[in-house]
Every structure is written in structure tokens, then in C-alpha cells.
Amino acid sequence: MxxxxxxxxxxxxxxxxxxxxxxxxxxxxxxxxxxxxxxxxxxxxxxxxxxxxxxxxxxxxxxxxxxxxxxxxxxxxxxxxxxxxxxxxxxxxxxxxxxxxxxxxxxxxxxxxxxxxxxxxxxxxxMPRNLFFPALVAAGKGFAAIEKLASTCGASLHATAIRYAQCTRDPVAIVVSAENRIEHCFMSKSLRDIGGIDWLRKREAVPRDTPTFQFSAEVENVRRGARVEASSNLQAWFGGRHDVEISEDVVGLGRYGKTLTVLCKRSINRTLAS
Ligand SMILES: [Zn+2]
CATH class of the missing domain: 1.10.10 (Arc Repressor Mutant, subunit A)
Incomplete structure (x- = not known):
């Protein structure tokens, strides 16, 4: 295997x-x-x-x-x-x-x-890769693309987001949390390849200074499936030495009590150290 x-x-x-x-x-x-x-x-x-x-x-x-x-x-x-x-x-x-x-x-x-x-x-x-990848390229970027792909494939937002991170060539991370505890995080290959980031540190809690933390602190947001599109920084999530601005889209997954966060690197990478 x-x-x-x-x-x-x-x-x-x-x-x-x-x-x-x-x-x-x-x-x-x-x-x-x-x-x-x-x-x-x-x-x-x-x-x-x-x-x-x-x-x-x-x-x-x-x-x-x-x-x-x-x-x-x-x-x-x-x-x-x-x-x-x-x-x-x-x-x-x-x-x-x-x-x-x-x-x-x-x-x-x-x-x-x-x-x-x-x-x-x-x-x-x-979501077989040979069919999913061309659909992904056509769907564009970020959360809107994931929604479109979920509908095309008849898959949940949760499963589609994870598959998106596995298949995209863009730097993307998908975080699923419940009550601001991280259940899992999937990173795309190109995000892992940025390097200089403390990927191995296993965080158990959603960092307090992120839009996701604020969102999930309001239980109603999660329950009624609210969503916000915000900005944050890769350092807030993963530490490391790169000051990388990212988009942070957050959506409540309803009665499962989970929150889905889609982190996408924006186009300009402002590297402070290296
Ligand atoms: Zn089983």
C-alpha cells in the first residue's frame, strides 16, 4: 500500500x-x-x-x-x-x-x-481525479469553486473541500473544526511546498486570532449554516516565518456542529525572512 x-x-x-x-x-x-x-x-x-x-x-x-x-x-x-x-x-x-x-x-x-x-x-x-480535476480548473478558486464542484459531483461541501485540497495546484488548506477544536486539516501539495512553516506542529485548538474562531464562538452561525468571507494570515494558523496573506472562507455545516474553513493563499507572497 x-x-x-x-x-x-x-x-x-x-x-x-x-x-x-x-x-x-x-x-x-x-x-x-x-x-x-x-x-x-x-x-x-x-x-x-x-x-x-x-x-x-x-x-x-x-x-x-x-x-x-x-x-x-x-x-x-x-x-x-x-x-x-x-x-x-x-x-x-x-x-x-x-x-x-x-x-x-x-x-x-x-x-x-x-x-x-x-x-x-x-x-x-x-470525485475521481480524472473527471474532478478538469471540473476543478473550470470552477475557479476558493470556496465558490468548492460549492460548484459539490453540486456537479453530488458530494457534500465537507467531502468536496477535502478532495479539492488533494487535487488543486493552488496553495489551499481545508480545516474542519468542532467547537473550535481542529478535527482535521488537509493541505494542498503546493501549500506544503511553501516551506519555512511549522507544518508539523499539531494544533488542537483553532487559533484565537482568526475569523474561524470568532465565527464558531457563535453557535448559531454553525447551526444555521452561516458563512463569512474574510482575510487572515498563514502565520496565524501555522506559525512559521512567512507573512502570507490568505483568504479565509468560513461556513457552518449545520446540525453536525462542525465548521468548514477554506484557506487560500492570495496571489502575492510577501516573504519577510529568507
Ligand atoms: Zn466503515
Whole structure:
């Protein structure tokens, strides 16, 4: 296995799409399940946080997706995640319990290797690089581009933003936080390549002097999905010695209680030291 679990999962999904001859967006994970003879059913979740299930009865497989989150892009991602467990080598053996059931927490909330690979698979399935990258170039930059791509791909803003950071050639960081604690941060390659920045320091809290901190301090902003477009500085987020002005777009992800931040480097890089 090469690369991180998300990249590995995404590449496996891209291979599958090639095999199936699927070359247009949006990709329909329900149809792919159908082609493999997998039954897909909607089902209320029995436990909070469970987004979906993969179920084996004999040699037959079924996928259940939770209906408590009434959000079509999230349900599509969940079905993609369960397809990941079905298709990824070793998953069926590893994730099903004695009664042939696996319960998933899809959506980048798990640190479990198999869950991360299945999330990567779902992202690669809905947003395969060979189709996503040209759409990304056409969509422009920043948060407006991510919104457009989410709609084209039938994916959530959250999943699309992460995929955007993986595929763009622009310096971009995506931060997902809850109650001003950072859950994860994805940086594009060109942002990591700026260098001279203390990338390795793992911050647990959203820095206080950022628009995101102010935004999330008002719980209503997150709940009703408000958004702001602001400016800040790379140093405020990541430290380091570069005074780099960035745009900071912030949006509340509604009832999940999470905040999505899109940090994009502006065109002029004012380097103070080097
Ligand atoms: Zn899972």
C-alpha cells in the first residue's frame, strides 16, 4: 500500500470506475451497487453516529444507509463508503463482525485505518481525479469553486473541500473544526511546498486570532449554516516565518456542529525572512 489511507482508497475507487467504464459526473454509487447485485436499503440508525452498514448473509451483500441525516450527498458518500468495504482488499474479512455486520461512521470522523480507506474510496468514487480535476480548473478558486464542484459531483461541501485540497495546484488548506477544536486539516501539495512553516506542529485548538474562531464562538452561525468571507494570515494558523496573506472562507455545516474553513493563499507572497 502506498500513500495515506485516503489516497489509497481513492485510487482503488478510480480503478473500479475505469473497469466499469464510468466516465461522467455525477457518479451514481447506488447504480454501482446494483450492478454488483448488492441491495441498498434506507434504514433508521440504531446508534447515534452510525452512518451506514455493510451486511453479509451467506454470499449476498446488502448496504444500509442511515436516514436520520436527511442529506442526499451524505447518503451517497455513505453508500460509497460501504462499497469501499466491499471492494477494498481485506476489508470484508476485517470489518464484518461474527454476525456479518459492519457499522460505519463515514465522513472523516474515524481514525481507524479501514474507515479512513473507505472514506477515501467514497471520495474517489464520487470525485475521481480524472473527471474532478478538469471540473476543478473550470470552477475557479476558493470556496465558490468548492460549492460548484459539490453540486456537479453530488458530494457534500465537507467531502468536496477535502478532495479539492488533494487535487488543486493552488496553495489551499481545508480545516474542519468542532467547537473550535481542529478535527482535521488537509493541505494542498503546493501549500506544503511553501516551506519555512511549522507544518508539523499539531494544533488542537483553532487559533484565537482568526475569523474561524470568532465565527464558531457563535453557535448559531454553525447551526444555521452561516458563512463569512474574510482575510487572515498563514502565520496565524501555522506559525512559521512567512507573512502570507490568505483568504479565509468560513461556513457552518449545520446540525453536525462542525465548521468548514477554506484557506487560500492570495496571489502575492510577501516573504519577510529568507
Ligand atoms: Zn466503515
Amino acid at each position: 502506498s500513500g495515506d489511507p485516503y489516497t489509497y482508497g481513492a485510487r482503488e475507487a478510480e480503478k473500479l470506475l475505469k473497469e466499469l467504464g464510468i466516465s461522467t459526473l455525477p457518479v451514481d454509487p447506488f447504480a454501482i451497487a446494483g450492478r454488483k447485485g448488492i441491495t441498498v436499503v434506507a434504514k433508521p440508525a440504531e446508534h447515534a453516529g452510525v452512518s451506514g452498514m455493510l451486511i453479509r448473509v451467506g454470499n449476498e451483500f446488502a448496504i444500509a444507509y442511515a436516514t436520520h441525516i436527511d442529506n442526499e450527498p451524505f447518503q451517497r458518500f455513505t453508500v460509497g463508503h460501504e462499497l469501499g468495504h466491499y471492494f477494498l482488499p481485506g476489508h470484508v474479512e476485517a470489518v464484518l463482525d461474527a454476525s456479518g455486520v459492519h457499522q460505519s461512521r463515514a465522513g472523516y470522523s474515524s481514525k481507524n485505518q479501514f474507515e479512513m480507506e473507505a472514506d477515501g474510496f467514497a471520495a474517489g468514487l464520487l
